[in-house]
Amino acid sequence: MSQSLHFFTPSNLTFSKQSLPKPSCNRRFPVTTLSPKLISIKASTSADPNSSTTPPQVLISDNGTGAGEILSSTPQDYDTPPSQSFLSDSSSIDVDAATEVELKENGFRSTRRTKLVCTIGPATCGFEELQALAVGGMNVARINMCHGTREWHKRVIERVRRLNEEKGFAVAIMMDTEGSEIHMGDLGGASSAKAEDGEIWTFSVRAFDLPRPERTINVNYDGFAEDVKVGDELLVDGGMVRFEVIEKIGPDVKCRCTDPGLMLPRANLTFWRDGSLVRERNAMLPTISSKDWLDIDFGIAEGVDFIAISFVKSAEVINHLKSYIAARSRDSDIAVIAKIESIDSLRNLEEIIQASDGAMVARGDLGAQIPLEQVPSAQQKIVQICRQLNKPVIVASQLLESMIEYPTPTRAEVADVSEAVRQRADALMLSGESAMGQYPDKALAVLRSVSVRIEKWWREEKRYEAMELPAVGSSFSDSISEEICSSAAKMANNLGVDALFVYTKTGHMASLLSRCRPDCPIFAFTSTKSVRRRLNLQWGLIPFRVSFSDDMESNLNKTFSLLKARGMIKSGDLVIAVSDMLQSIQVMNVP
Ligand SMILES: Nc1ncnc2c1ncn2[C@@H]1O[C@H](COP(=O)(O)OP(=O)(O)O)[C@@H](O)[C@H]1O
Ligand SMILES: C=C(OP(=O)(O)O)C(=O)O
Ligand SMILES: [K+]
Ligand SMILES: [Mg+2]
Incomplete structure (x- = not known):
């Protein structure tokens, strides 16, 4: 009936x-x-x-x-x-x-609603490791074009496709562009470099011979030495490590470490003057670099499902990319995801999201461009606008950062994941945790169990404010x-x-x-x-x-x-x- x-x-x-x-x-x-x-x-x-x-x-x-x-x-x-x-x-x-x-085990009332994105890196690029992530609930595999070669990414895409074909998964692929922002080189193949308090390091656009001389960092941006000034603060990865610029010698910028820490290959660099982010010439760089266009061509040829654009500043670039994809891809069904990770993207938030097929709260770089204490409210706002405009939204970066090294998350990390689930974001993303961490499967399991638990709590308690749609x-x-x-x-x-x-x-x-x-x-x-x-x-x-x-x-x-x-x-x-x-x-x- x-x-x-x-x-x-x-x-x-x-x-x-x-x-x-x-x-x-x-x-x-x-x-x-x-x-x-x-x-x-x-x-x-x-x-x-x-x-x-x-x-x-x-x-x-x-x-x-x-x-x-x-x-x-x-x-x-x-x-x-x-x-x-x-x-x-x-x-x-x-x-x-x-x-x-999951449907059979838990009954469909209890299936997970929040989707999970995993960044694929050296720790998870093998077929077995990818399969373990798929079994663990990975809905989307993300490849970050900032790292690795196109050949490397092509192999990952092939493995994911094979997994789908042979094992019955439906894992989608998201390609994330490198973008034009300033970052360090790849540390000559080293997995990290440790900077100690008071050490003097040289940041330079020069390519150093291998093995990389001690305390040197290659920078990808030609205008670097011209743009920085003595006295500027140089932040690696949004402040995980900090330096003060003490001297400029031609292309070399000598800096003293003021906050020690571990620097990862291709870590993002920002410089600050009198307490504000310096956005001079690098802010003028195009959102999609010439290398990004080649990567986008690669993504179209490989038939990726999503292309995430780093450091989006306006809706214009999204519209441009969408027409580019439509003209080149047979069925033009690649979705464009705008990464919200800069001051400009926050300024033009609504128009950017409106033009996109989805957005990512890219908290890593966002936290390097606005004070950290402003990131949570920005996240809430982005999630809310996406829901209103009917665009999927991903909350990304450092959700379970400590699990790169440890098998259990901190209470604070669990609370952060819970908050994103409670905001009813569409998806949560793992970065280093799955790309190069020691416990990718465990990190994914934490996202899964926290999502299911918080979703259930929300349904039982109905602790939500009705949202006008x-x-x-x-x-x-x-x-x-x-x-x-x-x-x-x-x-x-x-x-x-x-x-x-x-x-x-x-x-x-x-x-x-x-x-709804x-x-x-x-x-x-x-x-x-x-x-x-x-x-x-x-x-x-x-x-x-x-x-x-x-x-x-x-x-x-x-x-x-x-x-x-x-x-x-x-x-x-x-x-x-x-x-x-x-x-x-x-x-x-x-x-
Ligand atoms: N394809 C890759 N090859 C090598 N290392 C990778 C790759 N993808 C990611 N990683 C590692 O995982 C870390 C976290 O990934 P992600 O957050 O995507 O990049 P980033 O730290 O550059 O923003 C990177 O810093 C890098 O060390
Ligand atoms: C997801 C992010 O971008 P990427 O990892 O490419 O820097 C971020 O900045 O949070
Ligand atoms: K990227
Ligand atoms: Mg970023």
Whole structure:
């Protein structure tokens, strides 16, 4: 028995009960059990002009049941076209192997809603290590183009893709650009360099011979010696180590260490004068350097899912990059993530986020550009704006910094992770913890367990302030979608349903549901692997790849049957379904 709320459009007005295409190949239960009962009607503009004309597709062949055998044998990124689908009489549905295990173990009410991004580095670049992260819940693998060679990154991408193909994961790939900011060289291959109090170090644009002379640091920015002044404070990695500039000799800048510490290869450098960040010539450097453009070409060629842009200053660069990608990539479905890590990005926050497909609170560099005590409020603001503008947001850097060296986090780190989860950020990111730390799997496990615990606490206690979610779309059809999603989410909370189902071609309806942060998980069904991987970054979405038609009733029948066969749902579960083909809300028990 199901109940539904339809928003009738000229296209779906013709979609009468009698004309519904007969659902095919579902032998598990009769379709009549699902006949929707109409409870409300509203006329509106058109949703999808093809909604009543496209014949239903059949879900493509399935043979996998175990977590390791889920992936169908079709390696291409797109479904079998409808005509071919009709030829198949069996069905398949793809879901990330780790998610499937989690769904079965914990039941879907308790699945993790917060997504996890892991930076891949020397500690995790091998196939086995990547697999361990995927099993541990990594949703997105991040490669930082600031480090390593393109060849190295290419191998990592290949391994992640192989993991997805062979082991049934759906890990997305995010490429992060180096950006034009000033940083140290790679320390001649050393893993770190220790600066002691009072030591004199030379920072220079000169390339030093190997082995690197003692107490020398190469700097990547040609104007460095000209821009700094004697008396300036030089901060490594936002102040992890500090120096005072004492003398300039040609390209060499002599500095005295005032706060000792460990310097990592390619650590970021900023200089301060009279208590303010010096932003002279380096602030004029382009956001995307010529090297970044080559890396972006590489990312497009490799088909990465996300490109994160470092040190974004304005919306312009995002728009430029998006048109560049659209012109070059076949299906232009690479999402652009704006890293908020500079004073300029904070100034133009709304327009940058509006232009982007998501944002990252890049606290590492942000904390080097604004006083540390201002970082938490900036984080809260960025997370809130992203939610309002319906863009996924990642909270990044130093979440579990001590776990680079130790197997347990500090209480303060757990509190920091909890706060990001409580703010309902879409995703949390590991940097050094997973790239070069000693306990990458343990760090990921901490993010996972803290996320699940805080999410549960939030649902039980309902300790949240209701957030006004403004309209994001411009057309009347967009408004209908937004209203449907917010109503569906509200109904799901009030009725205590087990899951929201959303059938979405582009992922937009799924993101609108995610934005409402409902109590139950959201099963997002989409027909392309790339959309499914992109949905991996968004809060509460469990992305499935399945081919589906514009006929909701047959979609539901088939999905129920496939999910039941896989043990992911059971008869009696209460579900609310929406789709971007037919503007309706249906409430039903799984037959
Ligand atoms: N591809 C890589 N090759 C070597 N080391 C890496 C790589 N990616 C990350 N790392 C190491 O992990 C640390 C943390 O990564 P990340 O936060 O992404 O970079 P950064 O510290 O430059 O901001 C880096 O400082 C570097 O030591
Ligand atoms: C994520 C960040 O950027 P990157 O690691 O590339 O410096 C950051 O600065 O916090
Ligand atoms: K970077
Ligand atoms: Mg940064």
